[in-house]
Amino acid sequence: MLELTELKKNYGEITALDGVSLRVREGEKVALLGPNGAGKTTLLSIALGLLSPDSGAARLLGRPPREALAAGRVGVLLQDAGLPDDVRVGDLVGAVAGMYPTPSVLADPELEALAGRRVLGLSGGQRQLVRFALALAGDPALLILDEPTVGLDVDARRALWRQVRDRTVVFATHYLAEADDHADRVVLLAGGRVVADGPVEEIKALVGGTEVRLTLDTMDEPRLRSLPGVHDVVVEGATATLRTGDSDATLRALFAGFGDVRNVRTSGVDLESAFVSLTGKGA
Amino acid sequence: MRSFLRFEVRRALSNPVNLVFLAGFPVLLYLLWTKVLDLASGPVSMVSMATYGAMGGALFIGGAIAMERSSGWLRQLAVTPLPAHGYIVSKLAGGMLAVLPSVVIVLAAGALLGGVRLPAATWLALPLLIWAGVVPFAALGVAFGYSLKGQSANIAMMVVYFLLSVLGGLWLPVSRMPGGLRVPAEYSPAYQAGSLGWRALDGLAPTGTSVLVLAAWTALFVLLGVWRYRSAAWR
Structure with missing residues (x-):
């Protein structure tokens, strides 16, 4: 589903990724765990073709990332994605779902309650819920989530993870508990390197x-x-x-x-x- | 892409800010020139102000792009199947469609408040001529939208908007300008855009020069836009 080979990326003097390789197979739930600045977002950006690596290669669903995204089988929630303010939530989600070969609108009571509201008046948590709905709008085979629960309250978190349950997912987090609860494999990233990669129990014993x-x-x-x-x-x-x-x-x-x-x-x-x-x- | 196109068109047409900015302001200026200050002839000023509003609508398509680039909405779109050109096409289509009602409103103000009387065929031709005339500015706007981000793009475009519309004789006729300015003014895009409508007032078709000059500006701005877009793309 996702294959990263020897990725390296520098921002000037700072090494963001220093030779990272990662393979994610169908059905896996992989948590990318690491402190802030570990390189999680850089890694995901390269995996999605938003950023090009200095060296190494990334493949999504067996193709170059941009092609995989164009085919509409990948759902993505980015950390820093904005939303247009002047539109209604329902129109926005509908428009994005319409871009995919298999449109699907998240059946979530809270999202449905927001459908008629404009994005402008939404709270941070409500915006995150909308972003999550956009990530699921194409009924994706692979979900990639960057810090998905930031700003969400407990109920919304639970709702989000319920939706993720039956999918292949790679998510970045800096909460060990979140990795523990929702991943079956943890990749530990620190200083731009994979310092550990294994089942949750193994990583828990380590960190x-x-x-x-x-x-x-x-x-x-x-x-x-x-x-x-x-x-x-x-x-x-x-x-x-x-x-x-x-x-x-x-x-x-x-x-x-x-x-x-x-x-x-x-x-x-x-x-x-x-x-x-x-x-x-x-x- | 079709769903996004529909979304953008609906969004542009239902944006009240657009209407105030593109129609309300030009109507006020028109009334100021012709009723309060009595500086300009009614029909010419009506066409000038409709062109001025339409020009702003076309240019500020780029402003919207710049805002969405800095808000991170383009990053979100970059991970959907929408191709990057699909985004621009939808923005242009929505933005240019939103220009039409504003032109009609300014012309209606000329007829209803300014007492401008013209043959029916002229009333029909005017909005289309004005609309077609501002096409180069849409391309220029896109170039701006992919060069600058957020509010800085809007400020830069306000300046360019003002300078081009003054130079093009939309505020004061070119014939009242000092001699040295007249030649550059007559080859400027805003003047040629305005001249389509001004000539129509006298029942004249656009000159070949107008069409050529506008086409040349469009080609230049499109090249500029493509270059800026290539270096920025989804960022």
Whole structure:
């Protein structure tokens, strides 16, 4: 469905993509996960032929991206797409649906309620819903969504993901939870590279989990590393930071095995710091 | 593409801003010239102002393109099956169709408020001649729309609009201009567009020069537009 080969893209001094390859097969739900500036939007723009790479190639549905879009089998929701203000929502969605070989208008009660309104008066979330309806207007075989739930409330998010359920979809997000709930494969992007690519569980173990900080008078890094659930240990003097996928088991074993452990604090790992540890950049 | 064309035509025709801008303003100017200041003859001024309004309508098709380029709507369209030329064609069709009612309104104001009396055939020919005369400005507008983005395009076009319409004698007849300006004025697109209607007032057909000059300007502006469009495309 989507095939990217060794994509490279620089903006002046800044490297946006540094050799990214990706294959998405029919039926897959792929989350493109990464912090802001990871290259997600650049990657999608190249995949859609909106931007040309410095080197490498992109193919959509087995053809050059622009041809695939012209054939009308791809639905796209862009992050920065504007809408004309002076038109009614129903007319707009109808006009765009009419461009596709298989027009389909999203059957969503909230969208139907907006049909007679002009775009000018819509809230940010309502506009996003309209953009989503435009992405689905051709009953696409492949959906490409860039940060689709930005500005949507909980109900609208749920409605959006319900529509996505039976389709092949590639979506960019910087929320691990969103990738967890709606993707079966996660591609982790950081600093313009794919740093991990695999099933959700695998990626969650890498970037998710809990951080346990503790103080030990007699530091024993190998033993800390062997505690259940622990997949990363950083030692600084008498302080150690463990990263664990199962904090309950780790803590139980920690208190049982280390009599002199003090100052134990736990915190959820945020995505940004997980990326730092994965890419080896930063602190 | 057909659904988008329909959408754009409906959009252009139902836009009240268009009507105020393209008809309301020229009608006010016409009344100012002929009734308040008594500077110009009724029929000539009526044709001048109808041409002036139509010219704005054609030019500002490009303004709409510039606005949609900066709002990101063109990025959205770029990921639909609509070809890029389909967008321009629809914009031109909608914009040029929206010019026609405004021309009719200015002419109607001439007849009803200004007491202009002309043979029926002339009344029928005038809107079509004026409409055809402003075709080069649609091409010029597209060139602007793909050169500048957002509000800066509109400001630049306002300046060009004003200069070309003054130079073309739509505000004050070319015959009252200083000698050195007269020759460039007579080869300017606005003057030739206006002359189609002015001659029709006397029952005369357009001259070959008019047709040639307008065709040349159209060709030039189309080339300019194609060049600007190629370098900007969907961006």
